[in-house]
Amino acid sequence: MLAPVDDVTAWGESLDQLLQCKTGQLVFEDFLRTEYSEENLLFWLACEGYKKIAGETELTVAAKRIYTEFVQVDAPRQINIDCVTREEISENISQPGPNCFDGAQRVIYGLMENDCYPRFLKSEIYQALLEQAEKR
Known part of the structure; x- marks a missing residue:
């Protein structure tokens, strides 16, 4: 899943930024599913x-x-x-x-x-997207 560089970077700024983006919601949901939450x-x-x-x-x-x-x-x-x-x-x-x-x-x-979002930012899912975004 390719997300625009700006989006992926913005997700790291606040949970609001993440939730305002449809792709962000999907990525966050994938992450939460790995934590059963x-x-x-x-x-x-x-x-x-x-x-x-x-x-x-x-x-x-x-x-x-x-x-x-x-x-x-x-x-x-x-x-x-x-x-x-x-x-x-x-x-x-x-x-x-x-x-x-x-x-x-x-x-x-x-x-x-306070709980899921900080873990999301450290997760492989988010870090991999960030890396992809920064390469483009």
Whole structure:
């Protein structure tokens, strides 16, 4: 996978830069999969999509899908959030608002930023891309 030099370099500047780039998201997801923690990124991306939904019915359907896949205890891709945050979402899931997942999304972003992202920057995946980019 060839990414533009500027992109690959920018990914090293901040997690935001990485997440703003579609290719960056894919590379980061590949890395997270090697650590068995891709659910963090997938949840974060699902929340970003969720915030763009306008209709109430669609919002409810999407909220339930996110809840079932990532939030509820024993979810197939259960994210690592505190029980208070999990409980808050559980209470609001029947009438989800557009900010229903904001707290959990912040927690997961923090986890990625402080934990996964620094490891990603040191990973062979990222280092190899950086090397390729610098050769061009």
